[in-house]
Amino acid sequence: MADILSFDRDRATVPDREPEPLWREVLGQRLRAAREEQGDRLVDIAARAGISTQYLSEIERGRKEPSSEMIAAVTGALGIDLADLLIGIAGAVRRGRVVGVMRTGRHGRADRAIGGRPAGPVLMAA
Numbered sequence: 001m002a003d004i005l006s007f008d009r010d011r012a013t014v015p016d017r018e019p020e021p022l023w024r025e026v027l028g029q030r031l032r033a034a035r036e037e038q039g040d041r042l043v044d045i046a047a048r049a050g051i052s053t054q055y056l057s058e059i060e061r062g063r064k065e066p067s068s069e070m071i072a073a074v075t076g077a078l079g080i081d082l083a084d085l086l087i088g089i090a091g092a093v094r095r096g097r098v099v100g101v102m103r104t105g106r107h108g109r110a111d112r113a114i115g116g117r118p119a120g121p122v123l124m125a126a
Contacts, residue, residue, distance in 0.1 A: 025062030026092045027071070030085060032060040034078050048077035 035045050046056040050073055058064040059074065066074070075082045 021093055022062060023089065023093060024059075024065045026089045027066075027085075028060040028062040030089055030092075031074055031078070034080050034085075035060075038078065040078070045074065045077045049073040 035042070042056055042060075043053045046053040049056065049070075051070060055064065055070075056074065059066050059070070071085075072082055075085055
């Protein structure tokens with residue numbers, strides 16, 4: 001059996017900042033923005049990309065981590081340049097833009113992002 005380790009809460013204090021965004025969340029946000037900017041419907045882009053509407057919706061909501069082939073299919077269906085999309089995503093992640101709304105903890109700090117990602121340190125033991 002594993003030992004139980006004490007967790008020093010004073011050392012766990014996190015500066016008041018938002019967690020870094022997940023790559024898949026920024027990708028989904030960018031793809032949705034491109035689709036909406038063009039006035040296309042989810043079902044139309046999914047059909048052109050050869051994927052299900054549900055899967056494209058999950059990609060846009062940042063719930064799925066699509067393969068490079070899926071990303072290429074969606075960008076092709078949107079008629080956008082894959083390299084430009086990836087550069088934009090990298091810049092957004094570097095700047096730390098978080099997609100979604102933050103929940104506020106009892107001390108007024110953001111403690112969890114929508115989707116259940118913790119904003120502070122996490123201790124995991126086996």
